[in-house]
Amino acid sequence: MSSAPAARPLASADTAARGLDLLLTAPRARTGWRVLPARVAAMCLVELQKLRHDRTELYTRAIQPALWLLIFGQTFTRIRVIPTGGIPYLDYLAPGIIAQSAMFIAIFYGIMIIWERDAGVLTKLLVTPTPRAALVTGKAFAAGVKALIQAVVVLLIATLLGVTLTWNPLRLLGVAAAVLLASAFFSCLSMTIAGIVLTRDRLMGIGQAITMPLFFGSNALYPVDVMPGWLRAVSAVNPLSYQVDALRGLLLGTPSHLPLDFLVLLVAALTGITAASCLLGRLAR
Incomplete structure (x- = not known):
């Protein structure tokens, strides 16, 4: 009869001892396949924390795409000199401006x-x-999240201007994936160049030198069919x-090559991450 009450203090003492051990023992580190995703998520969160302290970058970067849509898009919609497959030029331009603003970030x-x-x-x-x-x-993916915020701003501006866009959730997830992968590549390209030139001034000069050729050498403003042959070759790579x-x-439902597009973006992002990782140590010397 007396053994049951005596067992209760012993059980509570064991529980307290285990709790004390948990407090004094460091948690086990992640191992195996869980290491890389955990570290990537941590670094991404650290980068995004900077937006809480200074959001002016997001506001100021919204000015340029708004000007492209308001001035360039509406003007060329009235001129009607660029073949767009029967859709208004402003609608045709909006996805290109989303890509441009993400690249510039x-x-x-x-x-x-x-x-x-x-x-x-x-x-x-x-x-x-x-x-x-x-x-x-x-x-790289922190840059992609910033680009996603910018893409939402451009989508809202385009909607206010009367651009007809899809709001299908699955298609919007595809838009987010395309923006993330492309932004990852361009940010890694920038970090790769940083590992080569090593100074901010040189990187700023090279960045300004390649952004416009990348933009005008794409199908963001006009279809590939109207490009000269040499520019088509640039657009293809x-x-x-x-x-x-x-x-x-x-977003528009126009004919596209989605499997090829996402394959190229994925390969480009992985290549950029590999190149930037190899040069990261040189940058820190």
């Missing part, structure tokens, strides 16, 4: 990593157990063209 992302190098942050990150590929991928083609197919 990502293409100068290398400046941030050079700033982190100069501030000593990058060196501290490289001595952690975090793989370099996870560092680069986290920064330009990832921006495949992003614009995917966005038009998803």
